[in-house]
Structure formats: C-alpha cells, structure tokens
Amino acid sequence: MTLTLTVSEDVLAIAPGFTYVAVEATGxxxxxxxxxxxxxxxxAARRLAARLGGRAPHEDPHMAAWRAAYTAFGSKPNRTRNSAEALARRALADGGLPRINRLVDAYNAISVAHLVPVGGEDTAHIKGAMRLVRATGEESFTTVAGGEAAVEHPDAGEVVWCDDEGVTCRRWNWRQGVRTRLTEASGEALFLLECMAPHGDLVTAGAELAEHLERLSPGARITVRPPVAAGAQE
Structure with a gap:
C-alpha cells in the first residue's frame, strides 16, 4: 500500500525550496x-571527495541551504547537523563510514555520493500517514539513551517527521527513532531523499538508490515516486 506523505504549510514557510523523492520497496x-x-x-566516499575538491561539507551550497533551514526552526547546525553533512564528515575522516546493514549502507551511500539527506523507514512499523510538521513539543519520540529504551519529546517548533503514533525522525533528518528504523529483519521500506534549493537532480539519486536495492535484493518490487516540490502534496 502506498503511504500518504504530507508537508505542512508551517514547514514550507521556512523552507520554500524543499523537495523530496520517495522510494518504496517491498520484498x-x-x-x-x-x-x-x-x-x-x-x-560514495570517493565521489564525495571529488565533488568537494578539498572543501568542507558545510561549504557545499546544498549543505549551506540546509543549515539555513535548520537555523530557521531554531536548531544550531554546528551542533545538530543534517544527516547528509554528518555522514559526509565521517566519510572524509580517517575512520570512514560506518557499516550498519545492507539496506542502511545502500541509502547512506546515496546520501554521501549525492550529498542529500536520505532516510529509510520500515513501513511495517509506520502507523497511518507520514507528515513533516513543526512539533508542538507534546509528541513522543522513542530512542535509546545509555543503552536503554527512552522516550523524548521534540522542542516546540522543531521540524519533525511523524506518523499517527509519534515522531519518527527529529530535527528534520537529524536523528531517526528506534521504532521505524531498518533492521536486518526488515523486508519493506520507505526511503526519503530530501533537498533544498540549490541542488542537482534528485531523480538521478532516486534511480541510483533503486538500482542499489535491486542488486542487493533481486526480485524486490521498487517504486520511485516523482519529485514533490514545495507546496505540493502526495
């Protein structure tokens, strides 16, 4: 079943250039x-290094646009970086990128190669529609603190992805919740590729992710939805 995705007017007011591509996969x-x-x-790390040409990730125009969006909802981008910038910094560091599992590795590779935030959600654990909104501060976010399950609440005004049960990702794409993350048991997923203007071709990044998934999971059924621009809804 195709998930419904919406972006609130409050979010679009601070990020009118926001666009995303959704990739759905089963099997x-x-x-x-x-x-x-x-x-x-x-x-992906090699492609990133070639793209940046010695610059730091935050000097890329797309990362600068994300930093401006984070600042607009009250987040400090030097402390809570968008997921693409955080991964890019790790890719360029001595330790390199972490290896998590096959599906997470695939979407992290797309994020780093194209320098776009990419998230993956286990659709078996999503409740109802997915919404990108500015939080009230009352929503629940399931995470891990000190090795134990914990429930946090976003800051009022923070941009979050959520479903009918609670927040699935805090500060836009900064930290994913435990409930919907992709594990080694996941068999169906929603991947979100997000960008701010200026940026290159999201369609290319989405198609490349689909190719990665097909190679890693032959026989999987994959749908790449057309890009959704600011002001449009699915």
Missing amino acids: LVNGPSDRASSELLDD
Missing part, C-alpha cells in the same frame, strides 16, 4: 553489511 532481503554494501560506501 527486500536485508542482512549484515557485506562486501557489496561496503563497496557502495567506499565508492
């Missing part, structure tokens, strides 16, 4: 990181 076979998924990450 996936996940598992521990392997040689194939690791090679995707290594290739």
